[in-house]
Amino acid sequence: MPNDQALVHSSSALENALNRARQGILELQHEDGYWCFELEADCTIPAEYILMMHFRGEVDEELQSKICVYLRERQGEDDGWPLFYGGELDISCTVKTYYALKISGDDPAMPHMRRARDAILARGGAARCNVFTRIALALFEQLPWRGVPFIPVEIMLLPKWFFFHLSKVSYWSRTVMVPLFILCTVKPKAVNPQKVDIRELFVIPPEEEKKYFPVRTRLNYVFLGLDKLGRMIEPLIPAAMRKRAFKKAENWILERLNGDGGLGAIFPAMVNAVEALECIGYPRDHPDLVVARESLRKLLVVEEERVYCQPCVSPVWDTGLAVLALQEAGGGKNDEPVERALDWLAERQLLEEPGDWQEYRPDLKGGGWAFQFRNDYYPDLDDTAVVAFGMWQTGLKRFADPIERAADWICGMQSKNGGFAAFDADNTHYYLNEIPFADHGALLDPPTSDVSARCVMLLAPLIEKHERYRPVMERCLQYLYREQEENGSWWGRWGTNYIYGTWSVLAGLEQAGIRSETPCVKKAARWLKQEQHDDGGWGEGNDTYYEPTELKQKKWRSNTFHTAWALLGLMAAGEAGSESVERGIRFLLEKQENDGLWEDIEFTAPGFPKVFFLKYHGYDKFFPLWALARYKNHLSTASNDP
Numbered sequence: 065m066p067n068d069q070a071l072v073h074s075s076s077a078l079e080n081a082l083n084r085a086r087q088g089i090l091e092l093q094h095e096d097g098y099w100c101f102e103l104e105a106d107c108t109i110p111a112e113y114i115l116m117m118h119f120r121g122e123v124d125e126e127l128q129s130k131i132c133v134y135l136r137e138r139q140g141e142d143d144g145w146p147l148f149y150g151g152e153l154d155i156s157c158t159v160k161t162y163y164a165l166k167i168s169g170d171d172p173a174m175p176h177m178r179r180a181r182d183a184i185l186a187r188g189g190a191a192r193c194n195v196f197t198r199i200a201l202a203l204f205e206q207l208p209w210r211g212v213p214f215i216p217v218e219i220m221l222l223p224k225w226f227f228f229h230l231s232k233v234s235y236w237s238r239t240v241m242v243p244l245f246i247l248c249t250v251k252p253k254a255v256n257p258q259k260v261d262i263r264e265l266f267v268i269p270p271e272e273e274k275k276y277f278p279v280r281t282r283l284n285y286v287f288l289g290l291d292k293l294g295r296m297i298e299p300l301i302p303a304a305m306r307k308r309a310f311k312k313a314e315n316w317i318l319e320r321l322n323g324d325g326g327l328g329a330i331f332p333a334m335v336n337a338v339e340a341l342e343c344i345g346y347p348r349d350h351p352d353l354v355v356a357r358e359s360l361r362k363l364l365v366v367e368e369e370r371v372y373c374q375p376c377v378s379p380v381w382d383t384g385l386a387v388l389a390l391q392e393a394g395g396g397k398n399d400e401p402v403e404r405a406l407d408w409l410a411e412r413q414l415l416e417e418p419g420d421w422q423e424y425r426p427d428l429k430g431g432g433w434a435f436q437f438r439n440d441y442y443p444d445l446d447d448t449a450v451v452a453f454g455m456w457q458t459g460l461k462r463f464a465d466p467i468e469r470a471a472d473w474i475c476g477m478q479s480k481n482g483g484f485a486a487f488d489a490d491n492t493h494y495y496l497n498e499i500p501f502a503d504h505g506a507l508l509d510p511p512t513s514d515v516s517a518r519c520v521m522l523l524a525p526l527i528e529k530h531e532r533y534r535p536v537m538e539r540c541l542q543y544l545y546r547e548q549e550e551n552g553s554w555w556g557r558w559g560t561n562y563i564y565g566t567w568s569v570l571a572g573l574e575q576a577g578i579r580s581e582t583p584c585v586k587k588a589a590r591w592l593k594q595e596q597h598d599d600g601g602w603g604e605g606n607d608t609y610y611e612p613t614e615l616k617q618k619k620w621r622s623n624t625f626h627t628a629w630a631l632l633g634l635m636a637a638g639e640a641g642s643e644s645v646e647r648g649i650r651f652l653l654e655k656q657e658n659d660g661l662w663e664d665i666e667f668t669a670p671g672f673p674k675v676f677f678l679k680y681h682g683y684d685k686f687f688p689l690w691a692l693a694r695y696k697n698h699l700s701t702a703s704n705d706p
Contacts (some may be wrong), residue, residue, distance in 0.1 A: 093386075419442065420441050
């Protein structure tokens with residue numbers, strides 16, 4: 065293969081790059097065995113941290129000042145704040161950030177504030193914000209409560225057969241909503257010590273605004289009518305019923321407070337839980353509240369001059385992926401750091417713990433892993449597949465039972481269409497996306513190609529000893545075939561976007577023994593090659609969640625994690641000897657930093673497409689290592705072929 069030979073001459077450079085990258089990753093391993101990289105979101109989260117302090121009337125001035133440094137640095141070129149680096153202004157993020165800066169003492173006449181205000185007004189003003197932002201503004205008395213959906217605490221009492229029930233929405237929606245039921249029923253007023261307002265952000269006075277809920281569809285119109293009816297009959301709700309609903313909501317939160325992991329282990333739910341418990345009378349020195357507030361502080365990334373708040377932490381995911389990269393770099397040999405990481409993970413498998421997933425799978429035994437240090441009620445299928453696959457690759461007997469428990473749990477969580485979601489099965493009540501609360505479009509957790517592919521990746525090698533997994537895998541493969549886009553790619557729900565989704569599926573198909581000559585594989589490989597940039601790398605913006613990938617491809621900067629995904633996908637498709645792969649490998653070698661690792665500014669994933677995006681700070685570290693190691697192993701195999 066001539067293209068293989070081209071890099072054989074620089075095999076020493078490849079070997080050196082791998083050794084440096086491996087050492088760089090190992091130096092970041094915690095002494096307990098895990099990896100946990102920073103997880104950055106847009107400015108909404110740190111802005112909300114400031115607003116939380118003013119809501120409660122307890123402001124840490126030094127912390128607030130450092131968060132403001134971070135917020136000012138992140139202002140975009142179009143004068144507002146985007147959802148990801150290089151993105152367009154998002155009005156909801158911009159309003160919250162502006163309010164956080166103003167409430168912290170920034171003068172509205174300052175240039176950055178004036179520019180942001182003008183940008184907000186040019187887009188219709190603060191009334192055009194999403195529901196979550198409007199709820200925050202209502203709590204601060206910046207708009208009337210009719211500007212937010214009617215979500216009374218009595219929703220807790222609705223039966224499972226009703227069109228809306230907590231079990232019918234995603235885990236993140238549940239954990240965010242239940243505390244909001246309390247807040248939106250009690251309607252507490254923020255302390256707001258300086259009584260700061262943002263009336264200047266409204267085109268017309270907020271109390272006169274008529275279009276808080278524009279009609280999108282006929283079904284949406286029906287739900288808006290029900291919303292209006294609910295407000296009318298609220299005074300008729302019996303006091304005893306309301307009391308019972310409050311108690312059920314309170315108990316639901318307490319059962320899931322998750323120790324120092326926090327409710328749902330995600331920032332919005334954790335903040336809402338603190339504020340909800342306080343507004344129903346919990347004293348601030350109550351042990352549950354003390355721990356809940358501490359769980360929020362643990363999300364802060366504190367630097368000398370600035371601070372930002374993470375939406376959550378990702379140790380299980382980071383550790384699982386770092387293990388897979390190191391296993392590839394080790395050429396199939398087990399070493400102490402990998403085994404130590406997997407032993408740390410084994411201790412965190414959720415076996416007998418209660419979980420919301422049991423609502424629809426009451427007889428299924430547990431076996432999953434959560435994404436965070438603790439999130440016992442909400443194990444993640446994606447994490448579970450990655451961790452168990454890493455364990456399987458060791459061949460060690462001590463991991464046999466954890467692997468089987470994980471695989472059995474995954475099989476039991478298969479949805480009716482053959483695919484797998486992140487946290488629930490058959491969470492596909494799509495009509496709920498039309499309720500007024502769901503203007504963000506992220507209410508549900510349906511099956512996706514990337515998670516489904518990871519589940520195939522785990523199940524495929526286990527079939528030799530456990531034939532019961534075969535029909536589950538076959539149904540999932542049929543789901544993946546149906547999900548392929550016309551251009552050959554797959555949509556990535558939990559990573560940006562088509563490159564991530566395509567790599568994920570190709571990796572799963574490879575494990576399942578789907579040959580490179582198969583039409584769907586050839587089509588996907590052809591698409592990846594077409595998307596390669598002139599510099600040999602790949603890059604994709606988060607705006608592919610708004611527009612098809614072909615429309616904006618040329619403006620995106622190549623980066624190391626997209627390049628690594630594309631390379632891993634192509635090599636899984638049998639293209640390791642192609643010119644495209646060689647050029648991509650050269651790109652990674654050229655971009656390696658002095659510490660042996662890589663650094664990119666781009667956001668890597670959606671929390672929720674079009675609404676909330678993330679930057680996993682580990683993705684530009686372990687994925688390039690993985691791709692280089694996979695390529696080296698290919699060269700070694702090719703050189704040994706007769």
